Amino acid sequence: MRAKRCFFNAFSGLFSQFVSVALGVIIPRLVLVQLGSEANGLLSATQQALVYLDLLESGIGTAALQALYKPAAEQDRAAVSGIFNAIRREYAKVGIAYAVLVCGLSVLFPFFIKTELPFFTVLLTVLLGSMGQAVRFLFQAKYRVLLQAEGRGYVLINANLLLTVSISIGKIILLICGLSLIAVQLLCFLCGLLQTVLLTLYAKKQYSWLNRAVPPDTTATAQHRAVLVHQISGLIFQNTDVLLLSVVCGLKTTSVYSMYVMLFGMVGTAVSAINGSVSFALGQTYHTDRAHFLRLYRAFETYNMALTFALYLTADVFILPFLKLYTAGVTDISYLDPVLPHLFVCTYLLSNGRAAAQRVIEYAGHFQKTQNRSVIESVINLLISLLLVVPLGMYGVLIGTIAALLYRTNDMIFYASHKLLHAPARRTYRKFLCNGVLFVLLWFSAKALPLPLNSYPALLLSAAVFCIFSLLLFTVLGSALDCDARRVLFDIWRRTVMTVLQKANTFAAK
Structure with missing residues (x-):
């Protein structure tokens, strides 16, 4: 079921x-x-x-x-x-x-x-x-x-x-x-x-x-008040940028920033949809079968990271050509910026890369024990953003976000590994590092290719092919790095195929 x-x-x-x-x-x-x-x-x-x-x-x-x-x-x-x-x-x-x-x-x-x-x-x-x-x-x-x-x-x-x-x-x-x-x-x-x-x-x-x-x-x-502290910190962390830009830089700058948030956010929603599809199963298993949960957790961390890196790599490569077509005819402000995609990708990779550790903390109910860490993350983001928004605008608020994520992502990985899973954190860092190296290599390879990006059909086709190829490579890399995750993936695949074949035979018999 x-x-x-x-x-x-x-x-x-x-x-x-x-x-x-x-x-x-x-x-x-x-x-x-x-x-x-x-x-x-x-x-x-x-x-x-x-x-x-x-x-x-x-x-x-x-x-x-x-x-x-x-x-x-x-x-x-x-x-x-x-x-x-x-x-x-x-x-x-x-x-x-x-x-x-x-x-x-x-x-x-x-x-x-x-x-x-x-x-x-x-x-x-x-x-x-x-x-x-x-x-x-x-x-x-x-x-x-x-x-x-x-x-x-x-x-x-x-x-x-x-x-x-x-x-x-x-x-x-x-x-x-x-x-x-x-x-x-x-x-x-x-x-x-x-x-x-x-x-x-x-x-x-x-x-x-x-x-x-x-x-x-x-x-x-x-624990809802402890959860509230996390939510307040999260909202300050996630939503300060738009409001700060609206007040300091005006709604036109906010529109540019929001356009990148919208496009990268679509990728984030796709990742969240897949993560959310298994969240209830992980949550229930955490409370009923810890040994099985640990196997599922490792597989989730490995392949969530592969999915995240592959999708955001595709977004980083193709977002500027897409925006060039998408904002053609809009003259009140320019939406093309070669630096913004890289800054956004850094924020999303750091944020989504800690998803597995964050879920373990939530399943364990350690909201009160980690609320101070969440507050520190928000304070770092808010202070650096306030300091840099006037001289650097959009770059400033994104640098503030990245600085806060560097602190909190590392903190979550260490907390989940040592406090809850009683396992070394180096496994997660090894996956992060190897995926990051592959990300950079594929990005430079894509930029060296003469891709046809002057029309929507050509751009979308190129992006789809590149995404599938990247996802395959990141999945193979993850499987090579984590034997336990590979076994879980093969086991799920085997059971899925067997279920489909059984239903097909039942249908044919009728």
Whole structure:
């Protein structure tokens, strides 16, 4: 059952990402052409500002998710009901508080950003872009945690895919027709509202066995304040750059920065979709079979690193040729910068390369024990970014991010290895170093090739071929470096093939 749900999660995640990328690259181009770079920058700044309001969630979902893994694996419905009743009560408070605060933010936001857009355009853009989250906290959030713990992430992915397609098609139509930014945001709100209703109805039917008479298990969210510290640190770390650039450098600079974030973020979402497809299986196994977990962990670390390096190498090689085609005709600011891709790649490699260690810390519930480290990471990022944003602009905030990641990634690897896994950290560093060397060699090789990059079909075909070739090389390298991971991969492949053959024989017999 776990393998089946992992497959569904991975397939749904990758398919969703493919569709999202196909539609997502169209919309910012239309916004730039139809509404200008300031409107694009406003949307990005609004999204980043609203992320801070998610702190009201106070780590409830993350803490409850870790607590749910064990009873979900053991199918203990009474324990699941107790945890569910606890988070249901907490999310009701969060939803009300969120709705009140977004109203205040909508009024204040126009005074804090550097823009020539009308006051009410900024106000309504923020308000319509944020009220959907308040509704989700009130009605949907509690079910999302339960679906994730049981490995039904593919349901959430498919629901988000439907929402993305609906919003994207609607945005394209509205922008082509020349409608305003407010109309676009209203469409997003209404589509999100419909998705919340449908997903809530599905979850109520799926979990009709939940017993609301079971006393709330408040111990399940006991660490939510420690999780909140991590979330605050993470939000400062991840979202300082856009807000800082919006205030210091203006929305046009924010638009350039956000364009790179969007494109590299699509790669990150693809990696996260695959990682998330196996997260519930790793979490449940951590609490039920530690020996098997260690084997799965090593394989996850090895092949997650191979996937991460291959995808970001492809992005680094092809992002500037793509942006040259994508921003043709946009003259209010230049989007081409030969240094930015390398800085972004450094941040994403460091961030995604620690994913395995980060998950172990979360499964172990060591939120409180590591919260000070998370705060230090944010302080490093914030201080260096503040010092360098004026003289260096986008380069400055990215250097701040890289400096913070160098500290925290190493800290996570050492903590997970020595405190939780009781294994040497040198294995992870050896993988990092070897993958990094291969990354540099392939990058220079790609730049030496006369690739046809003057049209979208030629560029996409070249990128696809290069990505497949790179992924194969990084996978072979990872398998050579880690024998245990190679055995796990072959075992999973063997069982998958046998299952497919058995089902094919059964179907043929019928």
